[in-house]
Amino acid sequence: AQRVTQPEKLLSVFKGAPVELKCNYSYSGSPELFWYVQYSRQRLQLLLRHISRESIKGFTADLNKGETSFHLKKPFAQEEDSAMYYCALSGWKAAGNKLTFGGGTRVLVKP
Amino acid sequence: DVKVTQSSRYLVKRTGEKVFLECVQDMDHENMFWYRQDPGLGLRLIYFSYDVKMKEKGDIPEGYSVSREKKERFSLILESASTNQTSMYLCASSIAQDNEKLFFGSGTQLSVL
Numbered sequence: 001a002q003r004v005t006q007p008e009k010l011l012s013v014f015k016g017a018p019v020e021l022k023c024n025y026s027y028s029g030s031p032e033l034f035w036y037v038q039y040s041r042q043r044l045q046l047l048l049r050h051i052s053r054e055s056i057k058g059f060t061a062d063l064n065k066g067e068t069s070f071h072l073k074k075p076f077a078q079e080e081d082s083a084m085y086y087c088a089l090s091g092w093k094a095a096g097n098k099l100t101f102g103g104g105t106r107v108l109v110k111p
Numbered sequence: 112d113v114k115v116t117q118s119s120r121y122l123v124k125r126t127g128e129k130v131f132l133e134c135v136q137d138m139d140h141e142n143m144f145w146y147r148q149d150p151g152l153g154l155r156l157i158y159f160s161y162d163v164k165m166k167e168k169g170d171i172p173e174g175y176s177v178s179r180e181k182k183e184r185f186s187l188i189l190e191s192a193s194t195n196q197t198s199m200y201l202c203a204s205s206i207a208q209d210n211e212k213l214f215f216g217s218g219t220q221l222s223v224l
Contacts, residue, residue, distance in 0.1 A: 101154040
């Protein structure tokens with residue numbers, strides 16, 4: 001079984017402060033990890049995936065297989081980063097990959 | 112730009128009614144998905160489809176069924192709505208070569224009274 005845990009339901013930070021969203025997973029194989037984001041009044045969309053090793057909107061995330069974590073980080077939070085963030089895992093399934101999402105973390109960046 | 116359209120933004124139904132949620136995508140995507148989104152529980156997969164007339168159960172299929180008669184349309188059916196099916200329902204699609212990059216609709220908030 002695959003599971004994704006986001007321990008923080010709400011993160012409140014001041015503009016310019018660092019922000020880190022925690023994500024832990026359980027999966028017996030070799031997973032692929034993703035972060036999705038939903039801004040106010042917008043659709044849920046892909047933010048980044050670990051396999052790309054890219055920084056999107058200043059966010060980075062490193063897959064740590066030893067700690068089974070995929071935390072999302074940004075050194076200087078901006079007000080436009082306020083959103084709902086979901087960590088997701090894809091594990092191989094005979095009929096194709098499917099995504100399992102965590103419970104989500106709401107980020108509020110205060111001015 | 113990919114467009115995934117869900118027919119209703121808000122729906123109010125009574126317990127026991129049969130409910131249809133419609134989803135249409137315009138980018139010829141092979142894969143389509145139905146999730147429900149609940150606070151604290153995140154997104155949970157109800158059903159998905161990798162091809163026309165094909166369907167697979169997700170993690171919480173009980174009380175739901177789906178239909179995919181055409182590639183662009185994926186319908187979610189609540190056979191007999193119950194109050195615990197009050198939720199936000201999200202439809203998504205993706206291409207076969209990139210399963211995990213989902214394009215989501217704007218959601219249908221269903222209230223079952």
